[in-house]
Amino acid sequence: MISRLLHSGLPKEEAIEPDLPIVDPHHHLWDRSPILHLVDPPQFGWQEVMLRAPRYMIDDFCADLCGGHRVVATVHVEASHAYRPDGPEALRPVGETEFVAAADSTCARGYGKGVNVCAAIVGHADLTLGSGVVPVLQAHVKAGNGRFRGVRHSAAYDPDPAVLGPANEREGLYRTQAFRAGFAQLAPMGLSFDAWLLEPQLADLIDLAAAFPETSIILDHLGTPVGNGSYAGRLQERFPIWKSHIARLAELPNVSLKLGGLGMDYTALPSFMVDPPASSAQLAAEWRPWIEGGIEAFGPDRCMFESNYPSECGAGGYGTIWNAFKRIVTGASAQEKAALFSQTAARVYRIDL
Template sequence: YGKAAICAGIVSHVNLLIGDQAKAVLEAEIAAGNGRFRGIRHSSAWDEDPNVAHMYANRPKGILLDSTFRRGFACLAPLGLSFDAWLFHPQIGELTDLARAFPDTRIVLDHCGGPVGTGRFAGKRAETFPVWKASILEIAQCPNVVVKLGGLAMCLLGYDFHLRPRPPSSEELAAAWRPYVETCIEAFGPDRCMFESNFPPDKGQCSYQVIFNTFKRLASQYSEAEKTALFLKTAKDVYRLDIG
């Protein structure tokens, strides 16, 4: 790999629906990763409304509860690997059940748990937010789960920034995202939260620089130690990154 200090940790994919056979695939990826392979992400995003699901409309329903999937999932912890979970907020309860069934497997809840504001949830933010928040508070009780703070610039959240004549400022994004980010930090604590970019999907609404300026605004109320956790330490610990 030479001297380039990039990709210090790799999160890849294995189809866990192959059950016990996932172990051999995971071992091959560990070997190919040359010391950098840290875990996988197997998307479980699904919704009954195609205007929510879009590209995930044909994915299996209830995959996290599937017994064959769970046999594949059981291969992760013995190999020291983590699981990144991408889903929509109505599915957080399924992930909570999985986390309780496998307390020794490190699980990363991506994109603040995928709060939805499109399709059947459009125009219902006041109703949907408390449901999402209750699910976040419940899954935060699982000590093996951490959360990534980001992915909120996707159109999934239901804001119309991509339709406005000018891209949003970091001030506007901070105001829109604050309830979600602060709920996650309050529930999990800074040591179990990490800011994330979600490029290229996020660039439909704003630039990479604006996203991180937004994160800086959202983090301004926290202590230096808490900021370090949010921007660096949690990710280092979770993905076992040997970086400065």
């Protein structure tokens, strides 16, 4: 069963617009194969994705980069992997930055050439440490060798355990005094913040972004619309609520938006983990309302397409994901496509193309 589901066996499509430069601003590297004994049968969508991609390391990613799309640079976002096994608890996430900084140099085995892999790194730090997080941030910067750009401290929470499973965080995290004391340390160090939370929580991010206008905030995964657990069958019903929150966030100039993340279990769209896997045309049809809504609110210059790979392998292969995005904006101008696929990400994450 596991070998049948491995992401490398997913169907591959010929790349649409293969010469269009892409900066992939959101991918992960991990080896979670030791947890496979826990996922038979799967209880949560993330466990099903683990069955497709229990191991996704630099060689796997570089192989996916050879699918015909012109990826020129990538951004690695923290995935709670490769933490230091010992030492002070607060500094253990620095191990992931050390791991990623070393991993990019191995992407030279006849594929992935010409790609600035992990050109920027987003790590994790516990911002509830307040000013005590400064030494952690300094350690990340040092470990990143010039590529550390910011922090992601996720706040995804829902009272229904069926929505997030073990990924549940603390309710109202972004509103707490302790978190904001640590958050206040980012801008003085020139660091950005990646936010991951669910659509019903977007008011928390609106409040945070308004309180810290000098901090660059990137909202991951379109704010994660939800359609699983207690939200089952309510995805379309909640679309106007999502759209209203996105419009309010777009009024705050320090916020940018990542277009992606819809191929995970949280949305529970029909394409998730179907057999055979969905085509890019089906993905584009399902994802279009949220992606077009995001672009309408923020504009191409503040939006960036993200693969979110391999978390998105529940929807399809790496190249299929990019084909779906290209189908959605097929009528956009060359300037708009350049912004959506590379220029916004390069500017926000300070990548020299």
